[in-house]
Amino acid sequence: MRRAALLALLLCAAPAAADSGLPPAALAYTQLPDAAQEAKAKALMETVRCVVCQGQSIADSDADMAGDMRAMIRQRIAAGETPAQIRKWLIARYGDYITYDPPLSAVTLPLWLAPLVLLGLGAWIARASFRRRRRTNE
Amino acid sequence: MTAEAGLAALWLAAALAGLQLLLAGLAVKRGEATLLGAVRPVAIVQGIMALIAMGALIAVFCASDMSVALVAENSHSAKPMLYKFAGAWGNHEGSMLLWVTILGLAGGAVALFERRLDERTLIATLGGQAAIALGFYAFLLFASNPFGRADPAPPDGAGLNPLLQDPGLAFHPPTLYIGYVGLSVAFSFAIGALVTRDVGPAFARAMRPWVLGAWIFLTLGITAGSYWAYYELGWGGWWFWDPVENASLMPWLAATALLHSVTVLATRDGLRAWTVMLAVVAFSMSMIGTFLVRSGILTSVHAFAVDPERGAFILALLAIYIGGALALFALRVGTVRAGNTFEFLSREGGLVINNLLLSVILGLVLIGTFYPIVAAAMGTQLSVGPPFFDGTAGPIALVLVAVMAAGPLLRWRRDDMQAVLERLMLPIAATLFAGAGVFVLSSKPVGALSLAGLALAAGLAVASVAPLWKRDLRRAPLFLYGMVVAHLGIAVTLAGMAASTTWTEERLVAARVGEPVQVGPFSVTFEGVNPVLGANWSALEARLAVQRGEDGATFYLRPQSRFFANPVTNTSESAIATTLDGQLYTVLGQPDNAGRWQLRLWWKPWVTLIWLGGAMVAIGGALSMLGHILRERRATRRAMEAAWA
Amino acid sequence: MRRWLLWLPLLALLVVLGFAARELMKPADRTVYSAMVGQPVPDFALPPLVPGKPGVAAAEFRAGQPRLINIFASWCIPCIAEAPQLMRLKEMGVPIEGIAIRDTPSAVTAFLARNGDPYRAIGDDKVSRVQLSLGSSGVPETFIIDGQGKIVKQHVGDIRADEVDAIYQAWRAAR
Numbered sequence: 001m002r003r004a005a006l007l008a009l010l011l012c013a014a015p016a017a018a019d020s021g022l023p024p025a026a027l028a029y030t031q032l033p034d035a036a037q038e039a040k041a042k043a044l045m046e047t048v049r050c051v052v053c054q055g056q057s058i059a060d061s062d063a064d065m066a067g068d069m070r071a072m073i074r075q076r077i078a079a080g081e082t083p084a085q086i087r088k089w090l091i092a093r094y095g096d097y098i099t100y101d102p103p104l105s106a107v108t109l110p111l112w113l114a115p116l117v118l119l120g121l122g123a124w125i126a127r128a129s130f131r132r133r134r135r136t137n138e
Numbered sequence: 139m140t141a142e143a144g145l146a147a148l149w150l151a152a153a154l155a156g157l158q159l160l161l162a163g164l165a166v167k168r169g170e171a172t173l174l175g176a177v178r179p180v181a182i183v184q185g186i187m188a189l190i191a192m193g194a195l196i197a198v199f200c201a202s203d204m205s206v207a208l209v210a211e212n213s214h215s216a217k218p219m220l221y222k223f224a225g226a227w228g229n230h231e232g233s234m235l236l237w238v239t240i241l242g243l244a245g246g247a248v249a250l251f252e253r254r255l256d257e258r259t260l261i262a263t264l265g266g267q268a269a270i271a272l273g274f275y276a277f278l279l280f281a282s283n284p285f286g287r288a289d290p291a292p293p294d295g296a297g298l299n300p301l302l303q304d305p306g307l308a309f310h311p312p313t314l315y316i317g318y319v320g321l322s323v324a325f326s327f328a329i330g331a332l333v334t335r336d337v338g339p340a341f342a343r344a345m346r347p348w349v350l351g352a353w354i355f356l357t358l359g360i361t362a363g364s365y366w367a368y369y370e371l372g373w374g375g376w377w378f379w380d381p382v383e384n385a386s387l388m389p390w391l392a393a394t395a396l397l398h399s400v401t402v403l404a405t406r407d408g409l410r411a412w413t414v415m416l417a418v419v420a421f422s423m424s425m426i427g428t429f430l431v432r433s434g435i436l437t438s439v440h441a442f443a444v445d446p447e448r449g450a451f452i453l454a455l456l457a458i459y460i461g462g463a464l465a466l467f468a469l470r471v472g473t474v475r476a477g478n479t480f481e482f483l484s485r486e487g488g489l490v491i492n493n494l495l496l497s498v499i500l501g502l503v504l505i506g507t508f509y510p511i512v513a514a515a516m517g518t519q520l521s522v523g524p525p526f527f528d529g530t531a532g533p534i535a536l537v538l539v540a541v542m543a544a545g546p547l548l549r550w551r552r553d554d555m556q557a558v559l560e561r562l563m564l565p566i567a568a569t570l571f572a573g574a575g576v577f578v579l580s581s582k583p584v585g586a587l588s589l590a591g592l593a594l595a596a597g598l599a600v601a602s603v604a605p606l607w608k609r610d611l612r613r614a615p616l617f618l619y620g621m622v623v624a625h626l627g628i629a630v631t632l633a634g635m636a637a638s639t640t641w642t643e644e645r646l647v648a649a650r651v652g653e654p655v656q657v658g659p660f661s662v663t664f665e666g667v668n669p670v671l672g673a674n675w676s677a678l679e680a681r682l683a684v685q686r687g688e689d690g691a692t693f694y695l696r697p698q699s700r701f702f703a704n705p706v707t708n709t710s711e712s713a714i715a716t717t718l719d720g721q722l723y724t725v726l727g728q729p730d731n732a733g734r735w736q737l738r739l740w741w742k743p744w745v746t747l748i749w750l751g752g753a754m755v756a757i758g759g760a761l762s763m764l765g766h767i768l769r770e771r772r773a774t775r776r777a778m779e780a781a782w783a
Numbered sequence: 784m785r786r787w788l789l790w791l792p793l794l795a796l797l798v799v800l801g802f803a804a805r806e807l808m809k810p811a812d813r814t815v816y817s818a819m820v821g822q823p824v825p826d827f828a829l830p831p832l833v834p835g836k837p838g839v840a841a842a843e844f845r846a847g848q849p850r851l852i853n854i855f856a857s858w859c860i861p862c863i864a865e866a867p868q869l870m871r872l873k874e875m876g877v878p879i880e881g882i883a884i885r886d887t888p889s890a891v892t893a894f895l896a897r898n899g900d901p902y903r904a905i906g907d908d909k910v911s912r913v914q915l916s917l918g919s920s921g922v923p924e925t926f927i928i929d930g931q932g933k934i935v936k937q938h939v940g941d942i943r944a945d946e947v948d949a950i951y952q953a954w955r956a957a958r
Contacts, residue, residue, distance in 0.1 A: 054437045064885060093918035130479060
């Protein structure tokens with residue numbers, strides 16, 4: 001592990017320490033004029049993981065690269081792409097890791113089935129606490 | 139000298155823990171009165187020794203004694219006193235010492251105050267407490283000695299991560315740890331009860347105040363941590379579903395479930411096995427949380443020192459204690475007499491559903507948090523974040539809120555559907571009314587989860603106070619007030635979450651001096667940037683003139699971009715204005731080439747309700763705890779008077 | 784309640800501990816690798832950054848000549864450490880296309896004067912756009928491109944002296 005990114009990982013609070021001195025990209029820290037488009041872009045950004053500061057979404061990260069990703073997402077939304085298309089584009093580049101919303105696959109199937117399995121198991125266990133329905137009417 | 143004294147106290151505490159375990163084991167086996175009597179004092183002295191060790195560590199930090207390696211690595215002489223003091227636990231060794239200190243003190247407190255529990259069960263409990271303590275003393279002494287010397291001593295220390303240099307550090311870790319470790323008492327109670335096979339209402343009544351105590355601190359710790367992250371990280375988020383946050387949420391979920399199942403056990407002698415298991419699970423979640431944070435096996439925004447070796451040590455302790463306890467549970471609980479069963483439509487039925495849903499949410503958070511590791515074992519890199527947790531745990535939590543509204547209005551034993559619906563009329567009306575009102579009146583589209591959240595918050599608020607309806611308020615028991623306040627607190631928090639999620643307004647601008655920017659009801663004018671100096675930092679500080687509406691009074695906010703030299707770090711310090719109906723949150727970013735400065739502005743309506751609700755939940759817990767303790771006292775006194783008469 | 788159910792909590796714990804122990808003993812690689820390896824280079828054309836050096840366009844990559852794309856920046860410290868290795872690769876006849884991330888002409892000119900200039904061309908990627916389209920997550924990174932313009936290998940981090948041969952072999956094999 002030897003790269004600038006790792007340095008940035010340790011110093012996520014310090015954008016200036018490991019990043020370029022260049023001002024941020026145009027749409028990294030400014031919004032789209034259209035509120036509906038901005039809301040769509042923002043919702044997508046909140047689910048995209050920052051590859052530099054790996055513990056945060058790009059919506060919460062000060063890293064340069066996160067800023068560049070935000071700028072790209074805003075531009076694409078403004079150009080009429082849907083969030084789903086952009087998400088697909090990002091997954092094609094970085095793999096499933098890039099999204100906080102794990103895409104359904106053989107690996108993630110147990111994860112997405114967990115709510116149903118747990119509810120079923122829980123209901124079955126809870127049943128034991130309840131009195132059996134009386135056979136004779138009172 | 140102080141460091142050596144601290145180390146000696148730590149060794150002594152460890153030896154006493156060993157003695158405590160030995161004595162308790164013999165006492166439970168033979169049942170001799172002299173042995174039984176010896177365990178309590180040993181537990182108390184052990185707690186005091188741990189406290190002395192912690193005191194010694196705080197003393198060397200406050201004195202900036204750089205010849206102590208830990209101080210040299212994590213402190214700096216130019217740091218303000220508060221952060222020297224709190225910095226004692228702002229690192230791995232110190233925080234683990236705080237952990238065992240609280241563990242020792244909790245054991246001492248049980249030995250000192252617990253008089254209701256059957257003596258043999260109590261001694262077995264203290265034995266369990268000693269066994270846990272012994273493992274963690276060994277961890278400190280052999281793998282994380284906080285008192286090691288640095289030779290030669292450096293001229294000054296490396297400093298504390300500036301993100302931690304905040305009053306939050308003085309409050310958040312200790313409260314959270316008291317909560318985490320306080321659950322060890324519930325765990326030891328469960329072990330004690332399994333050893334003596336004594337699980338019943340008396341056991342539940344004895345355990346309840348301890349669980350409540352731990353739970354109150356967990357609630358406070360999580361609430362404080364959320365607010366700290368909110369203002370410190372500079373993006374206005376108050377919950378990120380980060381592994382370290384989940385690590386604190388999981389014990390809370392388990393403790394909340396335990397709190398309610400204990401009530402069923404105390405009142406109706408049901409859920410015996412379940413309550414014992416929850417007590418074990420609750421503390422195991424504390425240990426898993428400690429493991430997650432200390433091993434660093436999951437990528438987190440909270441950058442803690444990562445050490446696989448120490449992680450392995452905690453993992454081994456976890457396997458021994460929790461594995462042992464669960465094995466004991468599986469072997470022994472079958473011989474505990476089965477508890478009562480219930481009618482579905484009854485208070486206890488509602489509490490069973492509460493436990494079911496809380497456990498499912500706990501399971502989801504656990505699975506979601508660990509799943510990236512599972513996927514890595516299958517060769518896939520994966521991220522599990524807000525979309526998963528919100529999408530799965532969110533709806534279940536909302537159902538839980540509905541159950542929570544109805545539960546306290548159900549009668550114990552058995553209730554009648556017709557009568558229940560009549561009692562729930564008003565809360566249901568409030569829910570529908572609030573939901574429709576928000577849907578129609580909202581200036582912005584409301585997400586399904588937020589809409590349901592706001593509606594249910596209204597219903598829960600009405601339902602929460604309903605138990606006090608038509609009651610003589612002076613004669614209503616204190617623990618009833620506790621429940622009312624705590625449930626109301628959940629409604630307040632939920633409303634804050636949903637409202638701020640829905641109506642937050644964000645303005646990210648490159649601001650020019652003198653140009654006003656509108657955000658929510660505020661007009662913010664950037665008036666320039668000035669350098670300022672702090673105790674151990676320098677900063678650029680923006681001056682923002684803020685006016686609410688057309689003719690509101692102007693006030694100033696001063697967000698900063700801070701530079702710390704030890705260690706070299708930049709942080710942004712947000713400036714927040716709190717009003718009755720929300721917060722204006724401002725952050726200063728970087729300048730561009732054209733003389734403009736990046737500003738991040740948020741108007742977050744009702745966001746403060748999130749933490750206000752958290753505080754209410756904790757206060758409710760405190761009232762409830764006090765109410766139960768007082769009632770038990772009164773019952774004991776009455777029994778004694780009856781015996782005299 | 785059925786007896787086996789009582790063992791379920793212990794089983795669940797063991798599963799969690801098992802995965803945790805595995806992760807401790809064999810920590811997963813947290814490097815974020817590009818998912819583009821094996822795919823054609825996405826189309827892009829970057830303008831030149833420094834005088835006297837052309838920009839980089841993906842269209843040229845299909846002309847039959849394999850090459851390296853090196854993503855670098857003058858503000859990146861490991862890039863300085865990597866410079867001698869890139870110079871050696873250049874001497875071995877490997878054409879290297881540079882993509883400068885968030886950089887300025889003066890800074891890059893000074894960087895090349897100090898550390899040597901292994902680049903055939905340098906494209907100016909001001910807002911990391913091409914870097915993102917390659918699935919790169921930091922600087923420096925090196926991609927090996929075959930004669931048809933397909934990405935055959937990604938090297939994350941700076942190239943060490945003992946890795947030069949492997950890179951060279953991979954480049955030769957890409958012909």
